[in-house]
Amino acid sequence: MSPRGVAIPDLRERLFGAAERIVAREGAAALTSRAITTEADCAKGILHTHFGGVDAFVAELVLDRFARTAARAQELPGRAGQDTVAANLTGVALGLLDSLDPRVVGLALTSNATSRHIRDALAEGSPGFCAIQRALTDYLDAEVRLGRVADGTDTATTALALVGT
Structure with missing residues (x-):
């Protein structure tokens, strides 16, 4: 110690x-x-x-893991044209799924103080699902411009489906 x-x-x-x-x-x-x-x-x-206290700690843990995943997703538009679209999206999706034990998320959702702390932080600009969704939309838009994703694809809806918000 x-x-x-x-x-x-x-x-x-x-x-x-x-x-x-x-x-x-x-x-x-x-x-x-x-x-x-x-x-x-x-x-x-x-x-x-x-x-x-534990409520604020759990909220900060959730926010930290959201931020890590968002940072990884924000690198994605720079990888447009590299590897395959499927591999790039799979990497972000797996990162999102592996970012935090679902039991911690459940704990955060069952505590009013923890949930409020997270909501307030997200409202103040802490990165969360919206930041990840924006990064995925930007990536898919870049891939459309490169011709690796079909023109006319609704990239915002596709990103929303991938993030699951």
């Missing part, structure tokens, strides 16, 4: 990783602040100090 007052490198990711391991191993019901800090080998109060 880190001594008190000493900065812990990558604390957020350390706690997020601990939470994901707990959920994978024991299920969402086992996700408590004590379990998370024990798994992360951190001081017991650090989660409350940095996140204000």
Whole structure:
């Protein structure tokens, strides 16, 4: 355990990783602040100090994983014309499916405070499904211009179907 007052490198990711391991191993019901800090080998109060509680922590975990997936999707338009369209879309779709354990999402949806935190952050511009959908639309538009996707394809609807919002 880190001594008190000493900065812990990558604390957020350390706690997020601990939470994901707990959920994978024991299920969402086992996700408590004590379990998370024990798994992360951190001081017991650090989660409350940095996140204000488990609800805010779970919301930040969900938002972090949305942001990672959105960043990956935003690289997609730059890959237009490379590999195959199917392979490029499959990569983003798999990244979206693998970004977060569905049990964590379920936990976030069942807590009013967590859901509100996520909704507020998304409304303020945090990347989520809309950012991923925009990136996919931009990618498909680029592929239409290159002739690798049929002209007249409704790229916005196709992107929406892929993201599933």
